[in-house]
Amino acid sequence: MYDLLTNLLGNQIVAYVIAASLPLIFVLTFVLFAVLAERKVSAHMQDRLGPMRVGWHGIIQTLADMLKLLQKEDIVPEGADKTLFNLAPLLTFLGTYAAFAAIPFAGIYVGSSTAIGIYYVTAVSGLVVAGLLLAGWASDNKYSLYGAMRTAAQIVSYEIPTAIAILTMVMVSGTLSLMKISDMQTAHFWNWWILGGPETGIVKFLLIPFMIITFLIYYISSLAEVNRTPFDLPEAESELVSGYHTEYSGMKFAFFFLAEYANMFAVSAIAVTLFLGGFHSPIGYLGHSLGIDWLVPVEQFFWFTFKGTALVFVQMWLRWTLPRVRVDQLMVICWKYLIPYAVVNLIIVGIITLL
Amino acid sequence: MKKYLKNTWDALWTIFIGMKVTWKHLFIPSVTIQYPDEHRPIPDRARNRLYVNIDDCIGCMQCQRACPVDCIDIKTVKALPTDELGLTSKGTKKALWVTQFNIDFAKCMYCQLCVFPCPTECITMTKVFEFSEYEREKLLYNFSNLTLSEVKEKEENYAKFMEKKAAEKAAAAAAKAKAAAEAKAKQEAEKKDNDNKPSSEEKDS
């Protein structure tokens, strides 16, 4: 990506800036539609219609909301630590956006095809926790602080099953590079890791159930990491107003919103890359069969966003299906169920790959 | 251990069932009515904005008296005998010009009490309920169909008529009084005569 841009533009700095801002364009458009989709999905699941006024079936409702948020007064609470209060939304978004640097959207569209992509993505998500804790503390509001504490406890706990699930995948694929993991699952959907990956013979069939378990573990704990229902205790409206962003208004609130939805896509993108074939098409490329070269990256991008959005849709679907869990249940799910399963699963998968 | 595995399975299975339910609901047509575009049917006897068919109103003020919040304000002017006001649809003869028929919907509480006493059934409930305004004055509806100049004319006419009548009456009264006075005078004179007679007679005697 970066090399291509350097060749194209002949200037390193411009290439860096463009390479760094391309995912932002994607994130912004994604969030615009994801917020609308969330409202639409929730509405239709409750036999309502959702936003219908702005544009056809409310299609540009989010844009209107953005304009509204832009005009809002920027309120900083009196007791708040102003610098940190202003820093928090930026830090949160930074943590989320940094993950996009390593996510391969298509064969040529990846911020940095670093060799330790998945490790990097896991690491930078720690910044989000720091941002959220900061938001809660700087607001000088007990609800914010409670929300922030819950977020931190929850994310730190659920990072463990996530990390073990990712470790399982790293073990079977033998690489940390997201690009290489994607390329292993090329060609057809039976090469996806969730269906045993490019292994052959008996190993493939032995792997399938454990890969599905790994996927479930990853998906459930990633839900907790992005604070989605049923793990949305940090922003539990009924108890905490809205958790760590209670005191935020206007554009800063929008930043949290943006970070939340971007994060939803980021974890889905990782799930897609690890388990569902990454950006590769499940049925082969039209571009290859027609002999049109430029069509292939477009198709790859389409498949990646399609799969990612499908997983985001499942997140929404779960959100409007399940009630919120209690705090003790949250910890029980993590420490008593997910982690033991993840560890046992890791060991079994290790034995299978040795076969 | 068995319970542990069963818990896990139950969790996953119940989540799956729940998701099946929401998935079905995703495709059920929604029950939302897009209000300003679509309306729910209004019940036949719903009480909404009033309407006065002023052609039928005989200005009897029954409605004004019935209204518990005094939001109807009617003024009438009597018609001249020469005026032809026509009949109401029920055939009652109209005898009053309704120069003002104000209903203040900011005050009205839509109790429908004004509707029942109307002898000509000209004040009725409609189905219009969306008539909010930014200014309260705009909620003051005038149902009278007479223009201001007409009202003035009627009032003047009536005043003139009354004057004339008063004048006539006065004249008549005057005439009557004159006649009476004359009659009285005559009587008195006669009486005087009669009185005088005895007195004179007395004097005489």
Add this chain to the structure above:
Amino acid sequence: MELYDIIFYLVALMVVVSAAIVVGSKNIVRAAYSLLFTFLGVAGIYILLGADFIGVTQLMVYVGGILILLLFGIMLTNKVYSVDIRRENAYIIPSIVIVGIFAAFLIFVMTETNWVTADPTFPNTTVFELGKTLLVHYSIIFEILAIVLLIALIGAATLARNDNKER
């Protein structure tokens, strides 16, 4: 490599400034957040040196782990963040002397050492070599460290346990 230098100096500036804030700040939470930027900067320097795995590990361990626990501790502790933690006039002269000696020593070492200049081409991936080193050459030390960590964990859990019988 012009761009490389610019980025290096930016990152180094970030490290120095934020470290100064860590030391000088009155507010303990601000100090902790400056530490976050110090860690980020150090990770950046590691990555600029071609040690991407170490850099990300720095992020993972220090930012994702230690810093969060630090903040957690600060925020859960009652009133600790409103306490003035700076001691302005304690031992100024001895500290200046010690810092001076230490700085002189460091500068001496830096200027006098014959630095081995590394191969300027960065290895494409460090993970493989690192894994081999850790798990083949130094596998015993690696395992012993793991056991030490486990012992620490068990010890912490035992200490934190609320055993009603003993009380």
